[in-house]
Amino acid sequence: MMPTDAMAPWQQRVHDHAAAAIDAGRMGHALLFCGPARLGKRRVAEQLAQRVLCLAPDTGLRPCGACRACRLYLSRSQKDPLEERPDKALAHPFGHPAHPDAVFVSYAWRFTPSPPRQMTQISVDQVRELSERLSTTPQYGTAKVAIIEPADAMNEAAANALLKTLEEPVPGRYLWLVTDNPARLPATIRSRCQRLEFRIPPADEAAAWLRAQGHPAAAAVEALAAARGHPGLADAWLRDGGMALRKAVAAELGRVARNDASALEIAKAWTGDDDADKRLRHAADIAVSEAAGLTDPLRIRKLAAWFDAANRTRDLLRTTVRADLAVAELLLSWRSAAGGDTARGVAK
Structure with missing residues (x-):
């Protein structure tokens, strides 16, 4: 279609x-x-x-x-x-x-x-x-x-x-x-x-609109869930490779949380092209999604603090700071924010 x-x-x-x-x-x-x-x-x-x-x-x-x-x-x-x-x-x-x-x-x-x-x-x-x-x-x-x-x-x-x-x-x-x-x-x-x-529309209306834009139903549902119901954002991610990038960011956050990967090596990969800001946007959003499913006030506060830190790091990347070191510091703090294991939203 x-x-x-x-x-x-x-x-x-x-x-x-x-x-x-x-x-x-x-x-x-x-x-x-x-x-x-x-x-x-x-x-x-x-x-x-x-x-x-x-x-x-x-x-x-x-x-x-x-x-x-x-x-x-x-x-x-x-x-x-x-x-x-x-x-x-x-x-x-x-x-x-x-x-x-x-x-x-x-x-x-x-x-x-x-x-x-x-x-x-x-x-x-x-x-x-x-x-x-x-x-x-x-x-x-x-x-x-x-x-x-x-x-x-x-x-x-x-x-x-x-x-x-x-x-x-x-x-x-x-x-x-x-x-x-x-x-x-x-x-x-x-x-x-x-x-x-302008407000986020009902989920069924958003999904129908995404299908009308030519997106397969399953992909539309997945993107809408990732975008927390925002059809315009889901559409953009499906068109420009944002969903694939988001999944890659989620997988790498999972590896960092499990201590299966070097934070510095991931940071070098994240800052090695023009998508560093997009990756940090996805990472911050993943932290919000993870916090939404929690009841532990301490974990929620940690994820909220990490969300703020991710956005501050995005601002830092517009300066002369060494980008890979700034992102590596952020990723190291993810291990604590994610509870020391793979967060539910990150594993998916």
């Missing part, structure tokens, strides 16, 4: 609720799309943006897809951003909408000093340009839409500049923030936005 391009059921529910509220005038100009990563927040925001800009939306809460506005919105540049030399304010890895009334803001490219590199924050200049573009008259229809993602990447000056725009809404202007981490946004911004929450 080939993957389907239709929105997932949980995405469709959020979309339809928001579209109906917008039509009824119950939705404010500022929306906060929030929830775990890989649940489709960006996709729903884009679909809603196209619908708001559509000149002839149908009664099924969908954009028509055929009017001039829809065609412009869907007309994206697929060129490499570096070849296009995008403007510093509006560079975005998802391409650039040709619709003049759609504004996307994300990480930008810095071209000086060379070589070009992607910025790690959303700057005040980007937000100021967004505000200026929102203040102009729409070229098509009566609406303008701006999407900021990830909104929590705004620096302090950018957040302060955005606050002024939020406090002075203009009819027909929509400002939508997309984030996996709403708590990282200033409370003053969160309080001025209506939240659209």
Whole structure:
């Protein structure tokens, strides 16, 4: 079975609720799309943006897809951003909408000093340009839409500049923030936005969706269990080899826990390619899964401490620290956290 391009059921529910509220005038100009990563927040925001800009939306809460506005919105540049030399304010890895009334803001490219590199924050200049573009008259229809993602990447000056725009809404202007981490946004911004929450769907719905993406039923169930019910994460792991990597990490943690392998040798293998961060993510998640099945408070505290240590080690790997030694120290502490024997979740 080939993957389907239709929105997932949980995405469709959020979309339809928001579209109906917008039509009824119950939705404010500022929306906060929030929830775990890989649940489709960006996709729903884009679909809603196209619908708001559509000149002839149908009664099924969908954009028509055929009017001039829809065609412009869907007309994206697929060129490499570096070849296009995008403007510093509006560079975005998802391409650039040709619709003049759609504004996307994300990480930008810095071209000086060379070589070009992607910025790690959303700057005040980007937000100021967004505000200026929102203040102009729409070229098509009566609406303008701006999407900021990830909104929590705004620096302090950018957040302060955005606050002024939020406090002075203009009819027909929509400002939508997309984030996996709403708590990282200033409370003053969160309080001025209506939240659209994305939540992990029911297990049967998630499994059906994974099968619709072309994954075998058994693999879908296994990946969902590993991802603790998160269908987007399970889908990614099944597509990019993440499940195989997770199983390898689990097996190696088991060997370390049984003292069947050298922590340093495993650490060298884990840091010998570009997947070190992924391995540590899986290892931290395995610790959480192991703790979930325990009743011993001491073991739970040890695993929680090890989870924190694994994430600190991930941060260390972005520094000049010697990666294999940092990971080896982490793995040595796993023997104590895992109780000195193979943890249930690790053996599988």
